[in-house]
Amino acid sequence: MSIKSEIILEGIDLVKHFGGGGVLSSPTVVRAVDGVSLQVKRGETFAIVGESGCGKSTLGRLLLRLIEATKGDVLYEGQSIRALGSREMRRLRRDLQIIFQDPFASLNPRMNVGDIIGEPIALHGLARGGARRERVSELLQTVGIAPTHADRYPHEFSGGQRQRIGIARALAGEPKLIIGDEPVSALDVSIQAQIINLLEDLKERFGLTLVIVAHDLAVIRHMSDRVAVMYLGEIVELSETDALFDNPLHPYTQALLTAIPVPSPINRKAKPLLQGDVPSPTAPPPGCRFHTRCPHAKALCREEHPKLESAPDGRKVACHFWREIQNAGAGALAAPAPSEALAKRLALYRTWRDRQDKTGASSQ
Numbered sequence: 321m322s323i324k325s326e327i328i329l330e331g332i333d334l335v336k337h338f339g340g341g342g343v344l345s346s347p348t349v350v351r352a353v354d355g356v357s358l359q360v361k362r363g364e365t366f367a368i369v370g371e372s373g374c375g376k377s378t379l380g381r382l383l384l385r386l387i388e389a390t391k392g393d394v395l396y397e398g399q400s401i402r403a404l405g406s407r408e409m410r411r412l413r414r415d416l417q418i419i420f421q422d423p424f425a426s427l428n429p430r431m432n433v434g435d436i437i438g439e440p441i442a443l444h445g446l447a448r449g450g451a452r453r454e455r456v457s458e459l460l461q462t463v464g465i466a467p468t469h470a471d472r473y474p475h476e477f478s479g480g481q482r483q484r485i486g487i488a489r490a491l492a493g494e495p496k497l498i499i500g501d502e503p504v505s506a507l508d509v510s511i512q513a514q515i516i517n518l519l520e521d522l523k524e525r526f527g528l529t530l531v532i533v534a535h536d537l538a539v540i541r542h543m544s545d546r547v548a549v550m551y552l553g554e555i556v557e558l559s560e561t562d563a564l565f566d567n568p569l570h571p572y573t574q575a576l577l578t579a580i581p582v583p584s585p586i587n588r589k590a591k592p593l594l595q596g597d598v599p600s601p602t603a604p605p606p607g608c609r610f611h612t613r614c615p616h617a618k619a620l621c622r623e624e625h626p627k628l629e630s631a632p633d634g635r636k637v638a639c640h641f642w643r644e645i646q647n648a649g650a651g652a653l654a655a656p657a658p659s660e661a662l663a664k665r666l667a668l669y670r671t672w673r674d675r676q677d678k679t680g681a682s683s684q
């Protein structure tokens with residue numbers, strides 16, 4: 321078996337319902353993740369995409385056991401993480417790291433950067449005293465921050481620099497897998513390009529596996545090998561990235577692809593990807609959860625829940641009519657014309673890549 325096909329992390333029928341439990345909790349149940357299974361291969365970049373509120377972050381947290389699942393299991397290197405004791409959990413925490421969208425919120429404002437990055441080194445007993453300081457310097461250098469800035473505080477850095485610090489902290493325990501939960505969503509496009517390319521470089525350099533959570537398909541297109549598309553707590557399509565972009569099978573994927581926004585310096589606020597809101601996860605529509613917004617919905621869609629099934633090319637899709645929609649050819653759901661917006665964004669990311677290759681890492 322090639323190293324790439326080895327499964328490092330697996331979610332099995334994961335369910336996370338918030339609320340509805342004891343006397344003090346809300347009687348309304350939020351079905352944030354509702355029966356998700358996926359396998360992440362060692363060394364790949366696996367993306368989880370979907371509109372805001374679809375359960376991406378909850379799924380990311382379940383995969384790391386930062387929250388307990390209502391049902392289901394996670395296997396890390398073939399072993400269930402639900403039953404791990406505290407010592408084994410510590411090891412797991414070292415191997416599996418997460419970086420967040422808002423690095424400012426995830427970095428302790430009262431600690432200087434050296435201590436922020438040094439903390440996991442101390443926690444895992446990796447180095448002490450001068451050796452720890454040296455390791456911190458090395459990590460800062462790795463992410464493109466001057467080691468002389470170790471005594472500065474998070475507020476003294478720009479957004480991009482803070483994300484670099486978050487990445488350095490995630491790298492401190494020498495992890496095997498990093499989950500990035502919208503790691504570039506809060507940054508300007510040019511800074512996004514730098515952070516994305518930094519993550520890709522680190523992945524190569526340290527043999528990491530990346531799981532990238534994003535609502536932005538341009539980011540996914542640029543950096544991921546495979547993509548899981550989530551809608552209201554479920555995976556509706558799971559595919560190699562190229563196949564997904566060339567020929568999306570699910571109407572929701574299609575809709576996402578035709579609506580990739582181009583943030584501009586003037587208008588940074590992302591437009592909604594699709595018409596209409598995602599229905600509430602407290603009362604997901606019966607049958608196919610996408611039927612209230614799907615242009616292809618028929619009576620069956622309102623009654624029967626479509627299972628995630630395998631297409632002949634190995635992709636997975638949850639739609640009663642994906643074959644018919646495909647067969648309708650150019651009319652109904654042919655691949656969208658390559659979006660000009662997507663092309664522009666990707667060109668930006670690549671331009672930065674080329675520039676970085678020539679000049680080395682930046683510390684923006």
Ligand SMILES: Nc1ncnc2c1ncn2[C@@H]1O[C@H](COP(=O)(O)OP(=O)(O)O)[C@@H](O)[C@H]1O
Binds near residue numbers: 370375378601
């Ligand atoms: N701790 C929580 N308590 C109650 N509801 C939550 C909690 N965390 C997330 N949710 C809800 O679960 C749904 C999925 O949220 P989330 O996983 O953050 O989605 P995404 O990351 O795709 O935007 C949302 O409706 C959100 O409000």
Ligand code: SF4
Binds near residue numbers: 610
């Ligand atoms: S099952 Fe029906 S409503 Fe759901 S995506 Fe397919 S066609 Fe649309």
Ligand SMILES: [Mg+2]
Binds near residue numbers: 376377502
């Ligand atoms: Mg989220």
